């Protein structure tokens with residue numbers, strides 16, 4: 001028997017976490033995992049966490065209980081919180097950090113969620129798992145399904161996911177189904193397939209995924225010694241931003257931190273239903289039918305978790321804005337050239353957003369700021385090559401080098 005329950009974010013009805021739901025059977029709204037946090041003692045938690053290496057499962061007392069002896073894990077999490085002195089100096093921010101979650105086993109933050117999600121799938125004794133994906137979810141799910149020896153089906157928009165991600169899903173042995181249409185179409189199809197074909201869906205509508213992802217917030221608190229003032233994070237489906245907020249608020253509830261950061265959710269201009277809702281001052285989105293951006297990971301027009309993330313960002317006192325593809329690529333280059341980190345375009349959206357927020361005077365430069373870089377740059381070599389200086393073709397001579405360097 002699990003100690004946690006799943007609860008509807010709208011009507012508050014609670015359900016057993018030993019049953020499979022992706023939405024509230026009573027009102028069709030999103031579900032979240034509720035842990036018995038008041039039973040936990042702050043000092044014992046601190047001692048337990050400090051006895052383990054930085055990782056998702058370091059925080060196991062704050063995660064759903066896994067019935068098996070041990071979770072399906074590749075030691076995800078424990079990613080670097082990189083202090084960005086050069087970028088900070090350039091933009092006049094004294095305390096700027098990037099949480100490089102592209103350093104997870106398959107190169108994105110999704111692994112944090114999959115270790116919990118796949119372990120739960122085995123507890124539930126499901127035969128096969130499935131997801132719709134802009135790329136990273138399929139790469140991660142395929143890897144963890146292989147590790148767990150369980151069937152895996154991924155549905156992707158044909159010809160529209162980055163090469164690195166596609167190659168991962170294929171190499172890890174998933175059945176890859178490419179549909180005509182975009183991510184939102186793939187998402188609708190996988191939900192339908194879950195009912196008719198009895199597949200366990202591990203998209204971020206599965207509340208167990210987000211439990212794993214919230215550990216990035218715990219790690220940041222522990223890496224800094226206390227929470228940052230500001231968290232800037234890319235937003236696609238809205239699961240990760242909601243997961244961070246859950247993490248920060250739970251750390252505070254159990255007495256391990258005193259504050260929570262303001263969350264700034266960054267979208268790409270061509271796929272920005274959540275940023276637009278904030279612009280309009282409304283609590284609901286208007287879906288976009290044909291989303292477009294170079295940041296393929298966040299090319300999403302109808303975000304499944306919009307309600308959770310709008311509430312999370314609002315409750316934190318932050319907001320959501322959008323940035324152009326040019327700003328995203330510019331930020332990606334700056335992070336690579338000045339801070340040594342190769343992040344994928346969606347991952348660079350947070351820094352692009354930060355720059356925009358600073359320049360428009362909406363953020364104080366004296367705050368302690370963490371930007372989340374969600375995915376590794378090697379995921380999308382096509383975009384990197386297209387947007388960088390081309391190699392200079394020379395003959396194999398010193399003269400060739402001199403000519404290229406104009407010396």
Ligand SMILES: Cc1ncc(COP(=O)(O)O)c(C=O)c1O
Pocket residue numbers: 108134135136137204234235236237238239240241297298344346347374375
């Ligand atoms: C690299 C990267 N960044 C950001 C996101 C957006 O996260 P979410 O959909 O949880 O908002 C994704 C989702 O696929 C991603 O792969």
Ligand SMILES: [Zn+2]
Pocket residue numbers: 008009010011012013024025026027028029
């Ligand atoms: Zn409900």
